Amino acid sequence: xxxxxxxxxxxxxxxxxxxxxxxxxxxxxxxxxxxxxxxxxxxxxxxxxxxxxxxxxxxxxxxxxxxxxxxxxxxxxxxxxxxxxxxxxxxxxxxxxxxxxxxxxxxxxxxxxxxxxxxxxxxxxxxxxxxxxxxxxxxxxx
Amino acid sequence: xxxxxxxxxxxxxxxxxxxxxxxxxxxxxxxxxxxxxxxxxxxxxxxxxxxxxxxxxxxxxxxxxxxxxxxxxxxxxxxxxxxxxxxxxxxxxxxxxxxxxxxxxxxxxxxxxxxxxxxxxxxxxxxxxxxxxxxxxxxxxxxxxxxxxxxxxxxxxxxxxxxxxxxxxxxxxxxxxxxxxxxxxxxxxxxxxxxxxxxxxxxxxxxxxxxxxxxxxxxxxxxxxxxxxxxxxxxxxxxxxxxxxxxxxxxxxxxxxxxxxxxxxxxxxxxxxxxxxxxxxxxxxxxxxxxxxxxxxxxxxxxxxxxxxxxxxxxxxx
Ligand SMILES: [Cu+2]
Numbered sequence: 454x455x456x457x458x459x460x461x462x463x464x465x466x467x468x469x470x471x472x473x474x475x476x477x478x479x480x481x482x483x484x485x486x487x488x489x490x491x492x493x494x495x496x497x498x499x500x501x502x503x504x505x506x507x508x509x510x511x512x513x514x515x516x517x518x519x520x521x522x523x524x525x526x527x528x529x530x531x532x533x534x535x536x537x538x539x540x541x542x543x544x545x546x547x548x549x550x551x552x553x554x555x556x557x558x559x560x561x562x563x564x565x566x567x568x569x570x571x572x573x574x575x576x577x578x579x580x581x582x583x584x585x586x587x588x589x590x591x592x593x594x595x
Numbered sequence: 596x597x598x599x600x601x602x603x604x605x606x607x608x609x610x611x612x613x614x615x616x617x618x619x620x621x622x623x624x625x626x627x628x629x630x631x632x633x634x635x636x637x638x639x640x641x642x643x644x645x646x647x648x649x650x651x652x653x654x655x656x657x658x659x660x661x662x663x664x665x666x667x668x669x670x671x672x673x674x675x676x677x678x679x680x681x682x683x684x685x686x687x688x689x690x691x692x693x694x695x696x697x698x699x700x701x702x703x704x705x706x707x708x709x710x711x712x713x714x715x716x717x718x719x720x721x722x723x724x725x726x727x728x729x730x731x732x733x734x735x736x737x738x739x740x741x742x743x744x745x746x747x748x749x750x751x752x753x754x755x756x757x758x759x760x761x762x763x764x765x766x767x768x769x770x771x772x773x774x775x776x777x778x779x780x781x782x783x784x785x786x787x788x789x790x791x792x793x794x795x796x797x798x799x800x801x802x803x804x805x806x807x808x809x810x811x812x813x814x815x816x817x818x819x820x821x822x823x824x825x826x827x828x829x830x831x832x833x834x835x836x837x838x839x840x841x842x843x844x845x846x847x848x849x850x851x852x853x854x855x856x857x858x859x860x861x862x863x864x865x866x867x868x869x870x871x872x873x874x875x876x877x878x879x880x881x882x883x884x885x886x887x888x889x890x891x892x893x894x895x896x897x898x899x900x901x902x903x904x905x906x907x908x909x910x911x912x913x
Contacts, residue, residue: 505877527875528877544704
């Protein structure tokens, strides 16, 4: 599961690479079509706030490539840790943020390692894929 | 929970009625703590103790949840209130033999927070035995910083035991490998170690167990309990006197179940709401003039030849 996630730092790097590619393409038309395939629109960002020891919204359904950013608005630190260990934030103090890009489909249950009763889920569903189809795909074979 | 302010102060028998009633609400009978500031006062088991000859008693002190680094409205200076607590300890007529710190020494596991806390607490002039709280495991190494500093001679995530004055003390760690939706957790390695650790002890040996998160289920909705506490207590079931000291919930609560007395200590940094009394367990903001009534330490007196320990909660101000 680790491979399908990227931290925001990596995302920024990817954006910079894409821009570089476009600049290059202006001088080298032969490369332009190949580069444009990678120059995807900026990914959508969705905010999850942490208020009163809870993740809001607690459950989120997003398309692949979405950046999810958690913002701690409590006056106590919290963390964002995947139950499957695929991601883990540092301790987020008041107003601190943590972002990750959900690149591939799946359900990501996460919690706060300081207050494990705080839980949330990010459901990543393919753009053309209905939620029902996704669950069928991961279910047992008939 | 409704709370009536009793302005008349402690009753003539030394029992603060407001505190007493709050305690009874959560603890049922068998109460042995008091909230009266200053002089050692008590009810229940302490009265029973008073009838026995005092044979070279010894006492130790519990300090908890100092959260050094916390600077939010509930207490803009957690280091200052810790300093006040240490001054109160130094002013005790009989110095405690040692202190235990039941975790959340720091707020964010930063070196400076650990440095400040350790230096200040050392100023009390008595040995200190630490166990970590979840706030002490926030370094990149997830507890490495705590172990390097406080974990000498400990096992696993920092558990250990020692003997003093005929009492067997066990420091447990229930703040690592917590699972989504779960409670505090000791884990099988630590439980195995505990079973072997007490195996050779006579059942008459008084046992004191200390850990950060309560080892009794206070309010699972807020994570105030330990999933495998029953297994730990099972290993201690044959002992005549078991005292369990915890922190984490930043308020005094007590329960006596058979031969096991459970007690949680105040924080020296900020109070938290009574279970379910607020929408979340976040820091409780009280009027500035009242903060010190909610903060404090606990002293534990042990009378040799008796099996009971008298726990006295000492707020920073009455
Ligand atoms: Cu949290």
